[in-house]
Amino acid sequence: MSSLFRVMDIATTGMSAENVRLNTTASNIANANSVSSSYDQTYKARHPVFAAELERATNAQGIGGGRGVQVLGVVESQKPLQIEYAPGNPMADENGYIYKPNVNVVEEMANMLSASKGYETNIQVADTTKRLFRRVLQIGQGR
Structure with a gap:
């Protein structure tokens, strides 16, 4: 049962990370055509940096599990x-001279599609985990 909670935690952090990615990408696209009179004041594309969070091994085999996305x-x-x-x-x-952002709109659209698919996948994982929780509870009640 605790492994199901872990799966839910991983899916939740994945959704949160993809949300940051979507918001960052939307900001890049919104500023893609802005113009400035100064290099320093010009919008620069932004990108989120992610890392996998790992859990310390607690079992006899020394195999650790994931905790999610940070x-x-x-x-x-x-x-x-x-x-x-x-x-x-x-x-x-x-x-x-005028200065324009270093935003590549085609790359940003690809990032947006990838982030939305990643978000959708994490929703599916969370939904499947929720169905498994229900099924385990039904088995425990003798159904």
Whole structure:
């Protein structure tokens, strides 16, 4: 029974991580076409960093189990920004350049699809675990 709780915990942390990924991706897409007159003020793509949380081994074989997904943080992309010469643009700097984010919309859409599929998969795992809980309880009641 405790292993079912562990599965539910892993699915829950997976959903939480995919939610962070979806929100970060949405922010990147929303800012993809923004323009700035300064390199430092330009939006930079952001990406979440995940890690697997592991549980210490407690059984005789020394095999540990998973605890879930941990969100370590969100980092800014180190890819170069897009710099464009546009002297007529009101956002241009004194040299006539505008700065655009380093967001690749095609990559972000792929990230969004992947994150939503990952979220959906974790929901299915949680739902299956819930059905297993019910079945175990029914067996315990003699049904």
